Amino acid sequence: xxxxxxxxxxxxxxxxxxxxxxxxxxxxxxAWLFARGSGRRxxxxxxxxxxxxxxxxxxxxxxxxxxxGIDWDGEVVLQTTRAAAHEAAIAQLSSAGLVYECTCTRKxxxxxxxxxxxxxxxxxxxxxxLTEAERAAARQRIAPRLPALRLRAxxxxxxxxFDDLVLGHVVGxxxxxxxxxxxxxxxxxxxVVVDDAAMGVDQIVRGDDLASSxxxxxLLQGLLGLPTPPKVSYAHVPLxxxxxxxxxxxxxxxxxxxxxxxxxxxxxxxxxxxxxSLGLAEPGESVTPxxxxxxxxxxxxxxxxxxxxxxxx
Ligand code: GLU
Numbered sequence: 001x002x003x004x005x006x007x008x009x010x011x012x013x014x015x016x017x018x019x020x021x022x023x024x025x026x027x028x029x030x031a032w033l034f035a036r037g038s039g040r041r042x043x044x045x046x047x048x049x050x051x052x053x054x055x056x057x058x059x060x061x062x063x064x065x066x067x068x069g070i071d072w073d074g075e076v077v078l079q080t081t082r083a084a085a086h087e088a089a090i091a092q093l094s095s096a097g098l099v100y101e102c103t104c105t106r107k108x109x110x111x112x113x114x115x116x117x118x119x120x121x122x123x124x125x126x127x128x129x130l131t132e133a134e135r136a137a138a139r140q141r142i143a144p145r146l147p148a149l150r151l152r153a154x155x156x157x158x159x160x161x162f163d164d165l166v167l168g169h170v171v172g173x174x175x176x177x178x179x180x181x182x183x184x185x186x187x188x189x190x191x192v193v194v195d196d197a198a199m200g201v202d203q204i205v206r207g208d209d210l211a212s213s214x215x216x217x218x219l220l221q222g223l224l225g226l227p228t229p230p231k232v233s234y235a236h237v238p239l240x241x242x243x244x245x246x247x248x249x250x251x252x253x254x255x256x257x258x259x260x261x262x263x264x265x266x267x268x269x270x271x272x273x274x275x276x277s278l279g280l281a282e283p284g285e286s287v288t289p290x291x292x293x294x295x296x297x298x299x300x301x302x303x304x305x306x307x308x309x310x311x312x313x
Contacts, residue, residue: 011044153175
């Protein structure tokens with residue numbers, strides 16, 4: 001297939017954990033600009049695995065994206081509707097001998113001696129090579145809690161690199177990551193990889209706080225036979241910082257569209273402010289979403305975090 005005739009897709013994948021703030025909105029706008037600027041479809045996925053009951057929050061998030069002028073193609077995908085595909089991926093890894101049960105608590109993991117050359121914080125491998133009898137005993141010991149499922153990562157490989165459109169070459173840790181938690185929730189890393197591939201996403205733009213998860217996700221793509229870079233491109237974009245220099249948070253003042261509207265700033269003015277922060281508009285200039293797509297140049301994207309203060313509004 002000629003990839004020029006079948007452009008892929010970009011996406012934004014918010015967790016419905018509250019209203020989107022300026023940092024989230026700016027990342028969404030950048031993801032939309034990357035996709036629209038490259039002729040891709042733009043898809044939305046609500047990552048509600050942890051928060052299936054927060055559906056109302058997701059609606060408010062979608063309304064805010066629309067108000068900014070961010071549009072998307074097709075139906076919004078709710079991650080909780082994708083359980084069968086997540087289970088199928090775990091079964092596929094399991095039948096390749098790449099899944100094992102883990103009964104460790106966080107405390108067990110912290111207390112265990114780390115393997116030589118293992119990246120800091122990596123799972124120490126306590127449950128990796130237990131016999132069937134040892135596993136049965138461990139299961140019994142933690143009942144009624146259930147074991148988590150972990151990936152048996154390739155032995156001896158502790159790092160994986162990829163080329164990021166913003167960060168350049170990034171090398172990050174890989175380890176025996178959790179695929180499914182003891183409470184039955186499928187892990188973010190597994191779900192994101194399975195869902196992006198199923199949705200035809202080949203351009204992943206998100207906050208740079210997630211860059212360290214990407215090597216684990218690329219490892220999973222490879223083991224599941226899904227497209228890996230360079231077929232999938234990554235752009236991890238700088239976060240927005242609050243006036244104290246820490247990552248922007250709701251306590252930093254009027255940082256949601258609702259707060260800003262209450263303070264007299266319209267969604268169009270917020271779009272203009274975000275555009276200015278991206279070097280796509282002059283301060284105070286009002287811009288349409290189409291103008292932003294025309295002006296957007298991925299190579300000119302600011303590499304530094306944007307520090308927001310009430311004076312930016
Ligand atoms: N749901 C994640 C978040 O809101 C983003 C996942 C992703 O973009 O891969 O932080």
